[in-house]
Amino acid sequence: MSELTQSEQKKLVGFSAIDLLIDKKLLLSGMKVGLGTGSTAMPAVQRLAQRINDGTLSGIKAVATSFQTSIMCEDLGIPVYTLNSREIGGQLDIAIDGADEIDEKNNLIKGGGAAHVKEKIVEYNAGLLVIIADESKLVKDLGTQFPLPVEVIADARVPVTLALEKLGAQCMLREGVRKAGPVITDNGNQIIDCIWQRNSEGTSSLDPAAMEDIINDITGVVENGFFTKKRPIVFIAHKNGTVEQR
Ligand code: 5RP
Numbered sequence: 556m557s558e559l560t561q562s563e564q565k566k567l568v569g570f571s572a573i574d575l576l577i578d579k580k581l582l583l584s585g586m587k588v589g590l591g592t593g594s595t596a597m598p599a600v601q602r603l604a605q606r607i608n609d610g611t612l613s614g615i616k617a618v619a620t621s622f623q624t625s626i627m628c629e630d631l632g633i634p635v636y637t638l639n640s641r642e643i644g645g646q647l648d649i650a651i652d653g654a655d656e657i658d659e660k661n662n663l664i665k666g667g668g669a670a671h672v673k674e675k676i677v678e679y680n681a682g683l684l685v686i687i688a689d690e691s692k693l694v695k696d697l698g699t700q701f702p703l704p705v706e707v708i709a710d711a712r713v714p715v716t717l718a719l720e721k722l723g724a725q726c727m728l729r730e731g732v733r734k735a736g737p738v739i740t741d742n743g744n745q746i747i748d749c750i751w752q753r754n755s756e757g758t759s760s761l762d763p764a765a766m767e768d769i770i771n772d773i774t775g776v777v778e779n780g781f782f783t784k785k786r787p788i789v790f791i792a793h794k795n796g797t798v799e800q801r
Contacts (some may be wrong), residue, residue, distance in 0.1 A: 558794040564596070564663055564689035565653075568792035569598030571634065572651060572687045573606060575634060575800075585614040589642050589677035591652020592621040592670035595687050599651050600624065604631035616642055620677050621650065622741055638677060650681035651668035655701045655780070656694045657686065660728070661789050661801070663762045664697050666780030667706030669729065669740045675778055684787040690794065697781070698766075702727070702748035704780040709745050711775020716747055718773045721796040722766070724749035 559567065576582035590600050606612050618665065628635040636643045652674055656664040665671045678684050694700060701716045703724070707715045714762035716726045729738040729746035737745045753759050767781035791799045 556796065559771045559792070559796055561689050561691060564792035564794065566598040567796065568687045568689065568790050568798055569595055570602045571792070571798045572575050572615045572685060573582065573602040573694065575610060575798075576608060576649070576651075576685065577628045581685075582612070582649060584612050586648040587646070588616065588635075588651030589618050589652070589675060589681050590620065590624050591650070591678075592624050593653040593668045594717065595653030595689070596620075596624065596628060596651065597685060600627050600633070601631065601649075602678065604633055605674055607633065618643055618647060620673040620675055621668065623668070623670070629718075631648055635667040638680060646682060649679065649683045649685065650678040651685045651687065652678060654686050654692055654782075655686050656697050657688060657692050657789060657791075658697050658763070660775075661686070661787055662697060663782035663787070664701055664703055666706075666746070667701070667780055669684055669704065669706070669738055669746050671704055671780040671782075672706050672742055672778040673745075675782060676780070679785050681785075684785050685786040686789045687792075688789070689792050696753070696761065697763045698749070698751045698761050699753050700750075702750045703770075704729070705749055705770060706740055706742070706744045706777040706779070707747055708775045712745055712747070712775070715757045715773055715775045717746060719749050722791050723761075740775065748760040750785075 764783040
């Protein structure tokens with residue numbers, strides 16, 4: 556059998572996760588569900604819509620983490636609310652999303668799609684966080700290959716960059732594609748992407764849990780893409796067509 560491409564793995568894990576969560580009774584009718592952003596989360600949103608349309612699930616209330624996701628929900632007929640809506644009341648039963656990097660303790664980097672602020676608000680307020688990814692997202696050390704996104708207020712770009720450099724990061728302002736100048740997030744802010752070097756032994760001493768707080772203490776930072784405070788269930792799709800839970 557030929558190996559699955561990365562995009563096939565994303566679809567496989569998105570579809571399988573929804574079906575497995577239903578089978579395990581972790582995703583039930585009437586639940587309030589946070590929906591992530593990106594090319595792995597979108598197949599999960601599509602599968603959720605299919606399982607609503609085939610009558611398996613009813614009364615699902617979704618909260619989207621980005622414009623991408625709310626448009627997808629609207630297109631597919633999934634009722635979408637905000638975390639502040641009366642129907643949601645600030646708390647979700649479950650949230651399902653992709654990730655950019657996953658370490659051995661299931662700490663994450665997210666924000667490759669510049670949506671990590673709403674993702675973190677939604678996912679830290681969900682009873683259960685489910686992360687879905689293809690096997691390329693598994694890493695030993697966070698932040699040495701895929702850059703950590705830090706969302707900043709535009710006026711604080713330079714002082715925040717200096718503070719991040721003091722923490723050992725190499726920083727780059729994220730540039731728009733088919734838009735001149737920086738990426739502007741769904742919240743109207745900018746993104747500084749940060750990468751740390753491994754030491755001469757090829758290891759990293761970066762502590763993602765400590766760094767999540769230290770970076771958020773810098774004045775002008777809105778939120779960073781380390782997700783260490785909510786232990787997720789992780790589903791990983793492999794090239795050989797299997798899906799692993801860890
Ligand atoms: C968006 C995210 C995404 O979950 C992350 O970037 C993974 O994206 P993809 O599934 O497209 O690889 O955090 O802000």
